[in-house]
Amino acid sequence: MPSPALLHIDASIRASGSVSRELSARFAAQWRRRHPGAGHTYRDLAADPVPHLTHAVREALLDPDGDHGEPPQERALTEALTAEVRAATTVVIGAPMYNYAIPSTLKAWLDRLVTPAHMVAPGAGPGPLGGASVVVVTARGGSYAPGTPREGWDHQEPYLRAVLGSIGLADDLAFVHAELTTARTVPAMAALRPLAEKSLAVAYEAVDRLAR
Ligand SMILES: Cc1cc2nc3c(=O)[nH]c(=O)nc-3n(C[C@H](O)[C@H](O)[C@H](O)COP(=O)(O)O)c2cc1C
Numbered sequence: 397m398p399s400p401a402l403l404h405i406d407a408s409i410r411a412s413g414s415v416s417r418e419l420s421a422r423f424a425a426q427w428r429r430r431h432p433g434a435g436h437t438y439r440d441l442a443a444d445p446v447p448h449l450t451h452a453v454r455e456a457l458l459d460p461d462g463d464h465g466e467p468p469q470e471r472a473l474t475e476a477l478t479a480e481v482r483a484a485t486t487v488v489i490g491a492p493m494y495n496y497a498i499p500s501t502l503k504a505w506l507d508r509l510v511t512p513a514h515m516v517a518p519g520a521g522p523g524p525l526g527g528a529s530v531v532v533v534t535a536r537g538g539s540y541a542p543g544t545p546r547e548g549w550d551h552q553e554p555y556l557r558a559v560l561g562s563i564g565l566a567d568d569l570a571f572v573h574a575e576l577t578t579a580r581t582v583p584a585m586a587a588l589r590p591l592a593e594k595s596l597a598v599a600y601e602a603v604d605r606l607a608r
Contacts, residue, residue, distance in 0.1 A: 398526070401435030402427050403484035407499040408492045408535070409442050415535035415577045415596070419603050420490030423531060426607035427486060437480050441501040446473065449507050457511040477508045484528045487565070489556075493536035497551040506559055516564040523564025530569045531606050532556055533599070537578030539591070570606055574599040 404424045408414035428436060447453075447470070455464035456471060481487065491498050509525065516523035532553075540550035553571050560566045576592035579585040585592075 398483075398485055399435065400431045400485045401483050402431070402437070403480050403487045403528070404436065404438045405441060405487065405502070405505070406439070406490040407441045407502045408490060409499070410492075411443075414490070414492065415574045416490035416492045416533055419533035419535070419572065419574060419599055420488050422600065423488045423533065423603045423607045426604065427488070430607065435483060437484070439477075439480070439505075441499070441505055445501045446477065446504040446508060448504050453508075457508070460513070474508050477505065478514075478525075481509060481525050481528070481565075484526070487528045487530045489530065489532045491532055491534045491552060491556070493534060493550075493552055496549050498555065510559060510563055514563045516562070518561065521564070522567065525563050525565060527564050527567055530560060530565050531572065531603075532570070533572045533574070533603060535574045535577050537576070537582075539575040539588075539595075540573075541575065570602075572599050572602040572606070 402424060404420060406414075406417050406420055408416050410417070424436070428434065450466070450470075452464045452466040453470050453474070455462070456466045457474065489502070491502055494500075514523065514525050521527070534552055536550075536552075538546055540546055540548075553573075556571075557566055557569065560569060573595070575595040576585065576588050577596075579588040579592035
């Protein structure tokens, strides 16, 4: 049995007032209380972004033993990001919705992990990255629930299910969505505030349940 270790990722560009940061921090705090002394790594992809892929970096991901001219710090970063995922038994990802999808900073992080060496066939078991439990907490200004006008515009959950599944991280994957977060501040959405509060309360409950 691997020792319990938490990898906590945030991606909101807001350092304060971020709902996804609040939810991921709530999960992490409870998880750490339940696992005193366990490993814990925090990555803030907004404060410390992973650079976009270059051709040399991508070539090195495809052929780690070759010389592709990538700067040494790029290789070290890829290795550190990979090691953090490998070591984790639980990963919590705070993912704000930007333009119906994940932040590009989170995509840049994923681009370092999705390599042929890490990919697994659907249902083929944990794979080289280890098969951690993954909890994704999202925050979005609108609602994408069934029956809403933008049902089907959520390109976060389907994408993350697919990409995390491709590297063996979707066997124990849960999503928690806090919706209508902009109702707090946008006057035109004032009528939706009760629904926004309900969504946040349900998200808190889900995070508390998942952290248990
Ligand atoms: C650049 C940007 C793009 C956004 N795009 C969307 C969007 O497509 N759909 C949506 O519902 N909300 C959108 N929002 C609102 C955010 O999803 C919302 O404010 C959310 O709470 C952000 O997460 P955070 O609270 O963790 O910062 C966007 C916000 C920003 C800053």
